[in-house]
Amino acid sequence: MALEGRFDEAAGVVRVGDDARQRYHDSRGYGYPLEGNEIALAPVEAAHLLYRGDLEAVVDDSGERLDFRAFVAREPGRKFGVRFLVYADLRSRGFYLSPASEPWVADPPEEPADFAVFPRGKGPGDGEIEYALRVIGERTDVPAGELTAGVLAVVDEESEITYFEVSRRDPSGTTGATLPDGCEADLLADRVVVWEPPVDLYESAFYGQPLEGREYDKPTLQCSLLEAAYLAERGAIALEPTAVRERGREVEGERFDRRLAVYTTLRERGVVPKTGYKFGADFRTYADVESVENLGHSELLIRVHPDDYVFEPRDLALDVRLAHGVRKTMAFALVDEAGGVDWWSLERLTP
């Protein structure tokens, strides 16, 4: 027999009595207990019970009886539509989940989240949270400063949901190589040519890209302005670092200094950054380069952004989708005014 709920609009919950506590809370993880034998349901929980036919109606403050359609049309609560869709999706995948706040959960996640999702087979009372889940529509901007570790559920305009795991992730590697000293080089409009460098500069340390097919036996290396700035600063090539950096700024504006900060940090961490152009990213990175001959695949794609950047979910979907398609992980390097870098990675998640 389906029960009826009472919409306490001031408190923003739906109260249900009778045997709701045993049927919906104790055995199925909905809501939280009130005095007596009532339970309080969040609007998305009440909507889900209406949706499934477990609640017949919800009566509002004026006495109007609302069925699923009418309750949904009220859009009770912030982001109701997208939160309901995610709630329903995770329920259908066999998870228990609750609003990520007291009194639904005794120990809510530290980071702001919409839902606490429990490990499969466990419920709200077991005290273990699998995912701290945040829900957004695809048109919701995400300022970089508001990124939090956890799961991000993005609901697109046709109500499909994509889940992302957002984690802090500092890249590190084992690549190290001695740099040469004062190699001859020329600064061109948008690149640098290094003439007859020691063969290890490319073969072991993976700087630049050889110019192929010269009939003379004179290895020539082309470097990006970024690589060249790094090498010039360390005296490995005989160019004025200032001149190379100036050229870099001419070509790419303020992006250049940000990318150089990230490039430098990566090299210092033993990671080899190469251009990510073909993947639409700033860098692709190799953690453990011993020789170019035995090069594995790059593991990360990195996008460099200022720390006040605002992400659009659609671009996140694109970046992560591409990375996944080429078996790499998408990472973001957020650079502050002083050149400090904050690292995040985003991966597609199937809950």
Place this chain on the structure above:
Amino acid sequence: MALEGRFDEAAGVVRVGDDARQRYHDSRGYGYPLEGNEIALAPVEAAHLLYRGDLEAVVDDSGERLDFRAFVAREPGRKFGVRFLVYADLRSRGFYLSPASEPWVADPPEEPADFAVFPRGKGPGDGEIEYALRVIGERTDVPAGELTAGVLAVVDEESEITYFEVSRRDPSGTTGATLPDGCEADLLADRVVVWEPPVDLYESAFYGQPLEGREYDKPTLQCSLLEAAYLAERGAIALEPTAVRERGREVEGERFDRRLAVYTTLRERGVVPKTGYKFGADFRTYADVESVENLGHSELLIRVHPDDYVFEPRDLALDVRLAHGVRKTMAFALVDEAGGVDWWSLERLTP
């Protein structure tokens, strides 16, 4: 025996005599004939011959002898570095190619291009052009109004080259379906719910997305604001078209009207547009939908832009790479002030 050239800096060509005409022009497609037995070489052609050791040096106006390195350091001519790299790459792939202007080619391509590339096995004199090729560095912006049919070669910062075939491409399809009349629907914050529509609205015409798992036998369809605006305008759902469009603009700003113009055009052409969110695009499209049960894969990913949009090559690389990875073609819909649409497609090309 390697020859020497003379750099005529005013004319911007390198002149070579002796048997250059027979050795470099007649048999290998470099340069164009001058009076007597001299030929004139474009700077990239001269650089290539220096590179290969066929020219020993180029003497400039002041009498200085320039080897490959010194000639390159001069950066003779606009976009010299990137044009040289593409020239060398295509030569190494077995193509003959020339600057795309007279007198190198008798009949240059109509569209502005850097090089005329000839079909494999054919040369400048055979009168057949395989590709009208334009060369840019990865940091060069491409205004939408400057897109031309042909091949675009993008040289990244580490001198790798990606080739794109740019074509005009009007989508068309065979999907047609009768629309229902006045279905009940509710306008929510960022989507629309259609209550108990005829089953064909989704099953044959592929509008919306069903809400799954309802225990009642009441099919419920969620539509995007875009689909809903289109349906409302045609009386298929009982919502005020103006209200839906207003909501669309609240959610996505001016993009909404552009996307609606493209959505409408596609439906009119018998193509079914669905959201492209998961691919970071505006739409994925199906040309021939008979029923959702027998749905094939979508063929195109479409990005919608205003006609004054400026493309960044890095984003083009990303879009095209993703499309290729999911076996679709990337297309761009450029929308003018009046809602007219110009269609382009971009595909990766291996010359």
